[in-house]
Amino acid sequence: MEATEADYEKVRLLRGEAVTQFLRDAKALTHAAGRKLVAHVECGVEVPPHLHTRMQLHLDWRRWVREGLVDELMLKYWGSQSVWVHEEVLPLAKRHGLPVHICDMNFTLNSPTGVERARRLAAEALAAGFAGFSFYETHSYLKLNPRGLPTVIGHADHAIRAAADACGV
Helix, strand or coil, X not given: CCCCHHHHHHHHHHHHHHHHHHHHHHHHHHHHCCCCCEXXXXXXXXXXXXXXXXXXXXXXXXXXXXXXXXXXXXXXXXXXXXXXXXXXXXXXXXXXXXXXXXXXXXXXXXXXXXXXXXXXXXXXXXXXXXXXXXXXXXXXXXXECCCCCEEECCCHHHHHHHHHHHCCC
Protein backbone atom coordinates (compact mmCIF):
# COMPACT_ATOMS: atom_id res chain seq x y z
CA MET A 1 0.00 0.00 0.00
CA GLU A 2 1.35 3.42 -0.96
CA ALA A 3 0.99 6.58 1.05
CA THR A 4 -1.54 9.07 -0.27
CA GLU A 5 -1.49 12.86 -0.25
CA ALA A 6 -3.92 12.72 2.69
CA ASP A 7 -1.42 10.53 4.56
CA TYR A 8 1.35 13.05 3.95
CA GLU A 9 -0.84 15.86 5.25
CA LYS A 10 -1.54 13.84 8.42
CA VAL A 11 2.21 13.33 8.87
CA ARG A 12 2.85 17.07 8.45
CA LEU A 13 0.19 17.94 11.01
CA LEU A 14 1.35 15.28 13.48
CA ARG A 15 4.95 16.48 13.29
CA GLY A 16 3.73 20.07 13.65
CA GLU A 17 1.84 19.14 16.81
CA ALA A 18 5.06 17.69 18.23
CA VAL A 19 6.91 20.95 17.54
CA THR A 20 4.10 22.96 19.12
CA GLN A 21 4.21 20.76 22.22
CA PHE A 22 7.98 21.17 22.35
CA LEU A 23 7.48 24.95 22.33
CA ARG A 24 4.95 24.68 25.16
CA ASP A 25 7.51 22.79 27.23
CA ALA A 26 10.31 25.16 26.20
CA LYS A 27 8.18 28.17 27.13
CA ALA A 28 7.67 26.80 30.64
CA LEU A 29 11.40 26.20 31.05
CA THR A 30 12.53 29.53 29.64
CA HIS A 31 10.05 31.54 31.67
CA ALA A 32 10.95 29.65 34.84
CA ALA A 33 14.53 30.74 34.17
CA GLY A 34 13.50 34.35 33.48
CA ARG A 35 14.34 34.07 29.78
CA LYS A 36 12.50 34.71 26.54
CA LEU A 37 11.65 32.13 23.93
CA VAL A 38 12.31 33.21 20.35
CA ALA A 39 11.03 31.12 17.46
CA HIS A 40 13.27 31.03 14.42
CA VAL A 41 10.84 30.84 11.49
CA GLU A 42 12.16 30.17 8.00
CA CYS A 43 10.66 30.62 4.57
CA GLY A 44 8.33 27.75 3.88
CA VAL A 45 5.94 28.30 6.79
CA GLU A 46 3.64 30.12 4.41
CA VAL A 47 2.95 26.81 2.65
CA PRO A 48 -0.31 25.24 3.92
CA PRO A 49 -0.12 21.71 5.36
CA HIS A 50 -2.09 20.14 2.51
CA LEU A 51 0.90 20.92 0.23
CA HIS A 52 4.39 19.48 0.42
CA THR A 53 6.55 21.32 2.94
CA ARG A 54 10.17 21.05 3.95
CA MET A 55 10.72 17.91 6.02
CA GLN A 56 6.98 17.18 5.70
CA LEU A 57 6.55 19.42 8.75
CA HIS A 58 3.83 21.99 9.41
CA LEU A 59 5.22 24.79 11.55
CA ASP A 60 2.09 26.45 12.88
CA TRP A 61 3.62 29.80 13.74
CA ARG A 62 0.20 31.49 13.86
CA ARG A 63 -0.86 29.13 16.64
CA TRP A 64 2.37 29.79 18.51
CA VAL A 65 1.64 33.51 18.43
CA ARG A 66 -2.06 33.16 19.34
CA GLU A 67 -1.30 30.80 22.25
CA GLY A 68 1.55 32.98 23.52
CA LEU A 69 4.09 30.17 23.14
CA VAL A 70 6.83 32.48 21.89
CA ASP A 71 8.01 35.88 23.06
CA GLU A 72 9.53 36.96 19.74
CA LEU A 73 9.74 35.81 16.15
CA MET A 74 12.93 35.74 14.10
CA LEU A 75 12.11 35.54 10.40
CA LYS A 76 14.84 33.95 8.37
CA TYR A 77 15.37 34.51 4.65
CA TRP A 78 12.59 37.00 3.99
CA GLY A 79 13.38 40.50 2.87
CA SER A 80 12.02 43.44 4.79
CA GLN A 81 9.69 44.24 1.88
CA SER A 82 8.01 40.80 1.70
CA VAL A 83 4.32 41.27 0.96
CA TRP A 84 3.46 38.00 2.73
CA VAL A 85 5.28 39.08 5.91
CA HIS A 86 3.57 42.49 5.87
CA GLU A 87 0.13 40.99 5.26
CA GLU A 88 0.36 37.90 7.47
CA VAL A 89 3.12 38.03 10.09
CA LEU A 90 3.46 41.63 11.21
CA PRO A 91 -0.27 42.33 11.76
CA LEU A 92 -0.77 39.17 13.86
CA ALA A 93 2.40 39.79 15.84
CA LYS A 94 1.42 43.40 16.46
CA ARG A 95 -2.02 42.37 17.78
CA HIS A 96 -0.24 40.13 20.29
CA GLY A 97 2.52 42.59 21.19
CA LEU A 98 5.16 40.29 19.74
CA PRO A 99 8.43 41.76 18.42
CA VAL A 100 9.46 40.47 15.01
CA HIS A 101 13.07 40.50 13.90
CA ILE A 102 14.31 39.65 10.46
CA CYS A 103 17.54 38.11 9.30
CA ASP A 104 18.86 38.12 5.80
CA MET A 105 20.20 35.12 3.98
CA ASN A 106 23.75 34.28 4.89
CA PHE A 107 25.95 36.77 3.14
CA THR A 108 29.46 37.96 3.58
CA LEU A 109 30.20 41.35 5.01
CA ASN A 110 33.78 40.84 3.89
CA SER A 111 33.31 42.61 0.60
CA PRO A 112 33.87 46.10 -0.76
CA THR A 113 30.13 46.83 -0.38
CA GLY A 114 29.62 45.05 2.95
CA VAL A 115 29.42 48.21 5.03
CA GLU A 116 26.88 49.88 2.74
CA ARG A 117 24.84 46.70 2.42
CA ALA A 118 24.70 46.08 6.17
CA ARG A 119 23.69 49.69 6.84
CA ARG A 120 20.93 49.55 4.20
CA LEU A 121 19.53 46.16 5.29
CA ALA A 122 19.28 47.14 8.94
CA ALA A 123 17.78 50.56 8.23
CA GLU A 124 15.23 49.05 5.81
CA ALA A 125 14.19 46.47 8.40
CA LEU A 126 13.48 49.10 11.03
CA ALA A 127 11.73 51.40 8.54
CA ALA A 128 9.52 48.47 7.48
CA GLY A 129 8.33 47.90 11.05
CA PHE A 130 10.59 45.15 12.33
CA ALA A 131 11.95 45.22 15.87
CA GLY A 132 15.45 44.55 14.58
CA PHE A 133 17.74 42.96 12.04
CA SER A 134 20.00 39.98 12.68
CA PHE A 135 23.23 39.07 10.96
CA TYR A 136 22.89 35.34 10.48
CA GLU A 137 25.59 32.67 10.81
CA THR A 138 28.27 34.18 12.96
CA HIS A 139 30.82 31.78 11.49
CA SER A 140 30.56 33.85 8.31
CA TYR A 141 31.87 36.86 10.20
CA LEU A 142 34.17 35.41 12.86
CA LYS A 143 36.86 32.74 12.89
CA LEU A 144 38.87 31.45 15.83
CA ASN A 145 42.53 32.37 15.79
CA PRO A 146 45.23 29.86 16.83
CA ARG A 147 44.74 30.91 20.47
CA GLY A 148 41.04 30.10 20.24
CA LEU A 149 39.88 33.72 20.31
CA PRO A 150 37.32 35.08 17.85
CA THR A 151 38.78 37.17 15.06
CA VAL A 152 36.63 39.26 12.74
CA ILE A 153 36.82 38.43 9.05
CA GLY A 154 37.50 41.37 6.75
CA HIS A 155 35.05 44.25 7.01
CA ALA A 156 32.45 42.47 9.12
CA ASP A 157 33.04 44.50 12.28
CA HIS A 158 32.83 47.79 10.38
CA ALA A 159 29.69 46.64 8.55
CA ILE A 160 27.88 45.57 11.72
CA ARG A 161 28.85 48.79 13.50
CA ALA A 162 27.63 50.82 10.51
CA ALA A 163 24.31 48.96 10.60
CA ALA A 164 23.95 49.68 14.32
CA ASP A 165 24.77 53.36 13.76
CA ALA A 166 22.22 53.58 10.94
CA CYS A 167 19.57 52.29 13.33
CA GLY A 168 20.60 54.44 16.27
CA VAL A 169 21.81 51.51 18.34
